[in-house]
Amino acid sequence: MGRRIVITGLGVVSPNGVGVPEFLHSIQHGVSGIRFMPQYEALNFNCQVAGMPYFEWDTLKNYVSEITFHGLKGKAIGYGIKAALDAWTDAGNLIGNDQTLWETGCVFGSSVADVEVVKNVITRVDSGEAKKLGSRVVEQLMNSSVAAYISGRLGFGNKIVANSAACATGTQAILMGYEYIKHGLARRMLVGSCEHVDPYIFGAFDSMRILSRKFNQSPEKASRPMSQSACGFVPGSGAGALILEDLEFALERKATIYAEIAGGANNSGGQRRGGSMTAPGSPGIIRCITDALADSGIGAESIDLISGHLTATAADKMEIQNWGLALGRNGRNFPAINSLKSMIGHCLSAAGSIEAIAVVLQIWHQFVHPNINLEDPNPEILETINMECLPTTMIKKEINTVAKANFGFGDVNTCLIFSKYNNG
Amino acid sequence: MDRQAILNELKIVLEPYTEDKEMLREINDGTDLVKDLKINSANLVDIIIDAEAKYNVEIDMDSAEKMTTVGSCIDVIMTKMAK
Numbered sequence: 001m002g003r004r005i006v007i008t009g010l011g012v013v014s015p016n017g018v019g020v021p022e023f024l025h026s027i028q029h030g031v032s033g034i035r036f037m038p039q040y041e042a043l044n045f046n047c048q049v050a051g052m053p054y055f056e057w058d059t060l061k062n063y064v065s066e067i068t069f070h071g072l073k074g075k076a077i078g079y080g081i082k083a084a085l086d087a088w089t090d091a092g093n094l095i096g097n098d099q100t101l102w103e104t105g106c107v108f109g110s111s112v113a114d115v116e117v118v119k120n121v122i123t124r125v126d127s128g129e130a131k132k133l134g135s136r137v138v139e140q141l142m143n144s145s146v147a148a149y150i151s152g153r154l155g156f157g158n159k160i161v162a163n164s165a166a167c168a169t170g171t172q173a174i175l176m177g178y179e180y181i182k183h184g185l186a187r188r189m190l191v192g193s194c195e196h197v198d199p200y201i202f203g204a205f206d207s208m209r210i211l212s213r214k215f216n217q218s219p220e221k222a223s224r225p226m227s228q229s230a231c232g233f234v235p236g237s238g239a240g241a242l243i244l245e246d247l248e249f250a251l252e253r254k255a256t257i258y259a260e261i262a263g264g265a266n267n268s269g270g271q272r273r274g275g276s277m278t279a280p281g282s283p284g285i286i287r288c289i290t291d292a293l294a295d296s297g298i299g300a301e302s303i304d305l306i307s308g309h310l311t312a313t314a315a316d317k318m319e320i321q322n323w324g325l326a327l328g329r330n331g332r333n334f335p336a337i338n339s340l341k342s343m344i345g346h347c348l349s350a351a352g353s354i355e356a357i358a359v360v361l362q363i364w365h366q367f368v369h370p371n372i373n374l375e376d377p378n379p380e381i382l383e384t385i386n387m388e389c390l391p392t393t394m395i396k397k398e399i400n401t402v403a404k405a406n407f408g409f410g411d412v413n414t415c416l417i418f419s420k421y422n423n424g
Numbered sequence: 425m426d427r428q429a430i431l432n433e434l435k436i437v438l439e440p441y442t443e444d445k446e447m448l449r450e451i452n453d454g455t456d457l458v459k460d461l462k463i464n465s466a467n468l469v470d471i472i473i474d475a476e477a478k479y480n481v482e483i484d485m486d487s488a489e490k491m492t493t494v495g496s497c498i499d500v501i502m503t504k505m506a507k
């Protein structure tokens with residue numbers, strides 16, 4: 001059956017928890033990371049809440065050299081470095097070796113370069129002070145910035161790639177790492193993604209009128225996937241990173257194995273038949289899910305849990321119908337389904353990696369995290385699936401196989417199939 | 425500001441760019457920024473930008489190219505401050 005790819009390390013910077021232990025506690029207990037943003041009120045945004053991690057910038061002094069830290073400005077870069085290096089040490093590795101690790105690579109994605117960094121460049125250049133920018137700006141403007149910082153810190157010598165596929169970036173990064181190892185091109189890949197939604201990116205989304213605007217006074221209620229009162233998504237920031245390894249490589253070094261990636265698929269609906277720049281089309285979604293299942297060799301009936309994209313827009317209903325069609329399951333026979341976005345909002349390119357970490361934790365600790373803010377499930381969703389499929393408190397149950405999908409602007413889809421590691 | 429005062433201030437400017445704090449404490453006119461303090465040559469432009477702010481001077485590119493040792497840094501800064 002070819003190479004098996006396993007997950008041996010996790011690192012996360014999430015609005016509801018920085019570091020895996022705090023994040024695990026939060027997702028088990030339905031802790032929201034959405035908060036009121038006074039600055040967004042001052043900027044006249046419709047949506048004035050966001051998923052923002054409590055990130056102590058000075059923590060990075062423990063992760064990069066003093067010289068690198070001095071002049072480091074990009075928030076998303078900071079999140080990415082912390083998540084990645086935490087995943088690396090969680091997998092039992094040391095930081096600071098002087099070797100080039102030819103067998104290890106990195107796919108780390110983001111959706112936009114840090115706009116705060118860009119703003120500094122624009123301000124300086126427009127005032128005739130380009131020469132004051134210094135040597136550290138270009139490296140933080142690069143789309144490959146985070147991948148470059150991580151790989152340099154850890155000495156990776158295999159493929160170093162920054163991917164970008166809007167809200168499918170995180171799951172796509174994981175899939176790309178999985179494929180490199182599967183094809184024998186690398187033995188280990190650090191994969192993940194990061195996002196910092198600064199006021200400029202936030203404002204651009206706000207103007208599209210697709211953000212949650214009715215819960216500014218009760219931030220933790222603002223992200224309401226699958227509910228009747230859902231009125232748009234809440235942007236979130238953060239990063240997630242995972243260490244993927246060829247099973248043999250992981251066994252050789254006696255690594256702890258959290259879960260296995262059984263398969264995956266990445267496609268586009270071509271912006272046809274319902275798909276567009278901003279909306280995924282059903283044929284693409286269904287094909288992506290069935291392709292992922294085919295790649296994994298696992299039958300649709302074996303899926304115990306779906307970690308949905310489910311952003312809290314009108315698309316939630318269509319997503320659930322598409323899952324039902326792709327899996328051939330509905331009503332009471334539909335798997336449990338949850339949306340981490342109910343707690344942390346939509347972390348855009350970081351969504352896939354943070355949500356994948358939640359999936360791995362649910363497999364490793366055998367539970368289903370709650371959907372919060374689902375007091376009023378959308379009746380149209382309940383026409384497709386049974387309420388029992390929508391846990392609103394944590395459920396302890398056997399979780400062997402989980403399907404995780406994300407859909408991004410540009411009509412790009414990614415679906416991953418995770419399974420409990422079975423050493424048989 | 426005399427050479428010693430400039431040198432003391434220069435230690436503060438160079439601090440974030442070198443990991444060798446012991447060498448930094450001992451710097452003198454002959455100390456080479458790249459060879460002795462192991463400063464990444466890409467960071468020399470940052471040191472010049474920081475020095476411009478610290479001493480309130482403008483350092484043109486031709487002068488900046490001369491700033492490879494502590495002594496030459498002090499020479500350039502003194503010349504610019506005198507203007």
